[in-house]
Amino acid sequence: MSIKRTDPLRVAVLASGRGSNLQAVIDAIEAGTVQAKIVAVISNKKEAPALARAGRYGLSAFFIDPKPYAGRLDSREAYDRELLDVLKHHDVELVLLAGYMKIVTAVLVEAFMNRMMNIHPSLLPSFPGLDVQKKAIEWGCKLAGCTVHFVTEGVDEGPIIIQAAVPILDADSPDTLAARILEQEHKIYPRAVQLFAEGRLRVEGRRVVIEAGTPKGEVVISQS
Ligand code: GRF
Numbered sequence: 001m002s003i004k005r006t007d008p009l010r011v012a013v014l015a016s017g018r019g020s021n022l023q024a025v026i027d028a029i030e031a032g033t034v035q036a037k038i039v040a041v042i043s044n045k046k047e048a049p050a051l052a053r054a055g056r057y058g059l060s061a062f063f064i065d066p067k068p069y070a071g072r073l074d075s076r077e078a079y080d081r082e083l084l085d086v087l088k089h090h091d092v093e094l095v096l097l098a099g100y101m102k103i104v105t106a107v108l109v110e111a112f113m114n115r116m117m118n119i120h121p122s123l124l125p126s127f128p129g130l131d132v133q134k135k136a137i138e139w140g141c142k143l144a145g146c147t148v149h150f151v152t153e154g155v156d157e158g159p160i161i162i163q164a165a166v167p168i169l170d171a172d173s174p175d176t177l178a179a180r181i182l183e184q185e186h187k188i189y190p191r192a193v194q195l196f197a198e199g200r201l202r203v204e205g206r207r208v209v210i211e212a213g214t215p216k217g218e219v220v221i222s223q224s
Pocket of ligand 1: 015017018019020021022098099100119120121182185
């Protein structure tokens with residue numbers, strides 16, 4: 001049963017880099033294809049272009065400095081507790097990792113179980129981790145792609161929501177392949193957010209079932 005909301009889904013984006021996926025979500029919201037509102041953009045990198053991008057759109061942008069936690073045994077968990085406070089303060093319903101180069105701990109994973117997504121530039125479960133376009137070429141794969149998945153404690157391991165595939169051409173370098181994959185990332189990440197906003201993602205063990213978007217059985221939640 002899908003749920004039609006009348007209020008936009010409250011989304012936070014965590015990003016460490018250029019933020020092109022953040023931009024894709026911003027664009028989809030502006031175009032009306034995603035019914036959501038970005039209530040916070042958070043980075044572990046002060047100079048992340050994603051933060052500047054957020055600023056240009058008048059979005060609330062936060063740099064959370066990892067340095068004060070360095071050296072502590074629980075440095076990653078303590079960092080995530082500070083981050084979680086920001087997410088709670090903004091009543092965030094869905095967290096998007098978009099080029100967020102920090103491993104999230106159980107503190108965040110448990111608080112946002114099945115409510116935190118990541119985008120990864122490979123067809124998972126092949127090629128988790130870094131430099132994955134280069135690895136796909138080196139392995140002689142004929143197809144590469146990208147995956148949106150829910151975040152669990154295992155890196156790049158959670159239930160898969162959507163994937164898109166692209167060919168690997170003989171002439172490809174990691175950069176040309178990454179550019180071809182990125183085009184697809186910008187399509188499937190907003191799509192996954194909208195499916196979530198429509199209440200159509202059901203997690204069954206390792207699998208995500210996408211429920212039909214028929215008006216039959218829809219529940220309209222009214223604010224009044
Ligand atoms: C993307 O390729 C994404 O799949 C990966 O990191 C990159 C982030 O790019 N997780 P951007 O910062 O969204 O442009």
